[in-house]
Amino acid sequence: MIEKNLAPPDSAAAVANVTDIRTRRGKLVSSVITLAHGGGGKAMRDLIDDVFIDAFSNPALNTLEDQARFQLSDLAKLGDRLAMTTDSYVIDPIFFPGGDIGKLAICGTVNDLAVGGATPLYLTCAMIIEEGMQVDTLRQIVKSMADTAREAGVTIVTGDTKVVGRGSCDKIFINTAGIGVIHQDYKLGAHQAQAGDHILVNGFLGDHGAAILNARGDMHLTSPIESDCAPLHDLIQTLLKAAPHTRFIRDATRGGIASVLNEIADASKCAIEIHETKTPLRQEVKGFCEILGLDPLYLANEGKLVAVVPAEETDAALTAMRGHALGKDAADIGTVLHDGRPGRVHMQTLFGGKRIVDMLVGEQLPRIC
Amino acid sequence: MIEKNLAPPDSAAAVANVTDIRTRRGKLVSSVITLAHGGGGKAMRDLIDDVFIDAFSNPALNTLEDQARFQLSDLAKLGDRLAMTTDSYVIDPIFFPGGDIGKLAICGTVNDLAVGGATPLYLTCAMIIEEGMQVDTLRQIVKSMADTAREAGVTIVTGDTKVVGRGSCDKIFINTAGIGVIHQDYKLGAHQAQAGDHILVNGFLGDHGAAILNARGDMHLTSPIESDCAPLHDLIQTLLKAAPHTRFIRDATRGGIASVLNEIADASKCAIEIHETKTPLRQEVKGFCEILGLDPLYLANEGKLVAVVPAEETDAALTAMRGHALGKDAADIGTVLHDGRPGRVHMQTLFGGKRIVDMLVGEQLPRIC
Incomplete structure (x- = not known):
């Protein structure tokens, strides 16, 4: 009954910039997450380019700005109500039989939208990473998020990266917030x-x-x-x-x-x-x-x-x-x-x-x- | 140029439930956050009722369900594009001259929406709390969030509470994701x-x-x-x-x-x-x-x-x-x-x-x- 027919979000400028950044900047040099990766400067930009942009790559991912944008008229084609949800994921261990914290962070938020009858559309991804995590571990989690997002038909459109010192968090915590649109026929409660x-x-x-x-x-x-x-x-x-x-x-x-x-x-x-x-x-x-x-x-x-x-x-x-x-x-x-x-x-x-x-x-x- | 004239979100059922829960359940008994407060059961419900509902109380706060809902037609009165953003706040110390982590978590996300020309509207609030935090400290942070949200004209519509063991996070991390609507006249980039x-x-x-x-x-x-x-x-x-x-x-x-x-x-x-x-x-x-x-x-x-x-x-x-x-x-x-x-x-x-x-x-x- 519901067809996904959204036009790409309104971020042509951002799309152009993704490519620029990718070609202009090199691969990440460090193999371990340091506090600098959460500092808002060059190291963070490199981490985002190398780990997140590659995996989440899509026209909606607005790397230059802190917000993603969508035409309300496109959303209205899918239904009459916008649904919004959030969850933080702190699971221990971060890899487990059947999944990992990345897969969980997508599924959990997709499901919170879907149970209300919404077509899940766009997710944010905010990570709090403990200093010292292997970049390859992060890459594996991010790949899992990207794969699951693809399977769920949702797009990760904006994010945030914080790094805290050793011992200030346990490996990695991920928050995903999501929006979706509920078709007018569905009134669940x-x-x-x-x-x-x-x-x-x-x-x-x-x-x-x-x-x-x-x-x-x-x-x-x-x-x-x-x-x-x-x-x-x-x-x-x-x-x-x-x-x-x-x-x-x-x-x-x-x-x-x-x-x-x-x-x-x-x-x-x-x-x-x-x-x-x-x-x-x-x-x-x-x-x-x-x-x-x-x-x-x-x-x-x-x-x-x-x-x-x-x-x-x-x-x-x-x-x-x-x-x-x-x-x-x-x-x-x-x-x-x-x-x-x-x-x-x-x-x-x-x-x-x-x-x-x-x-x-x-x-x-x-x-x- | 932009007037806020949104109708209350579509959660009449949730509103009824807020009152029910508040009258039916008592005040929180514990003065310290325990792992049970993040367990999804009675203790978590009591914490939410006692600390969050009281402070964030508004018709949009959907306590029973994991999603908030808004009429797209109401959003469209404010502009043509939806903006979406997220940030996690891990500041240390959590109280500082001029503010605290709660005030920061509202201002940061409101500002990320506003700089794109959006009228900030709805925020989610996801907390990761370290076991052992005083409930009164949490209450103070939540009050600060509520006060700042009121000042900023935004509504906290849904949330998530996780508790991790002592030493697994440093006191409290807060994620706020937000949506707003950008007026058709504004094309910033x-x-x-x-x-x-x-x-x-x-x-x-x-x-x-x-x-x-x-x-x-x-x-x-x-x-x-x-x-x-x-x-x-x-x-x-x-x-x-x-x-x-x-x-x-x-x-x-x-x-x-x-x-x-x-x-x-x-x-x-x-x-x-x-x-x-x-x-x-x-x-x-x-x-x-x-x-x-x-x-x-x-x-x-x-x-x-x-x-x-x-x-x-x-x-x-x-x-x-x-x-x-x-x-x-x-x-x-x-x-x-x-x-x-x-x-x-x-x-x-x-x-x-x-x-x-x-x-x-x-x-x-x-x-x-």
């Missing part, structure tokens, strides 16, 4: 969940949280769990076409699906019931959680969404998601109840019991994203 | 500088850099230098009304005016000459630089701009700026030359000599913004 609606997820839960925890620890599982980190914009567009009356979509990141379900119950003043037997969990993740005493409902995901869909569109939604690479294990895990205490989420357990699924209290896992 | 244009600044240079360096060191000047940190949007609108053919405006932050002048010379393929005797420097800053062997042309500013204005509008521009609180010491410091080596900047010194003003090489002062 957690408060719209209604009794009878179904709760869908697009696949196995908790992979990201388990992967990170495993990558940090000493368990060395024989079949290591991979993060599910992925851009969900295309799956979401597929879902919305199949189930145009979808009430709400949310990616289940920090706090897991438990937190998303609680927010939906809270906003809609409804009760929600999910079923343990219908909730897709990989055997490895289940085992991992049992050993460590973790509840997979609270584990972070970076490629999983929760959708609230009216009963009559549930089958179509499931079929559509299962036909997409990122939704082939999609499941209908529960419903919004006609009765029950407003704001309450509970789970029917495997053994026929019922347990309350509350919001996460305390901290399950720091620096998960 | 560094490449447009032409021979004969004048180079204007809005007052004393280097205050911010000197203030930070002084705040860190042991010099304890009897008359401490204050940072010039200020939102320049209103001054810029005043300048553009008086000198509508202004070619280019840029805030002279990291790298000082030397870097801005070099970028203008580079982009326009012109030579630029400035005059030492016309360049406004406070006696304290001059003395400070002499003692430490620093060049004030490279010192960071956070409330100073460089404007390239055609000769015939220079008087009007200066008069307009001098009539504004943030431009009363505005000065005409030089010109774009008819001859000279393209891309070269030089200064006529006090003693009649001529010295090249190159881009900053290396690092003058880390963590200045």
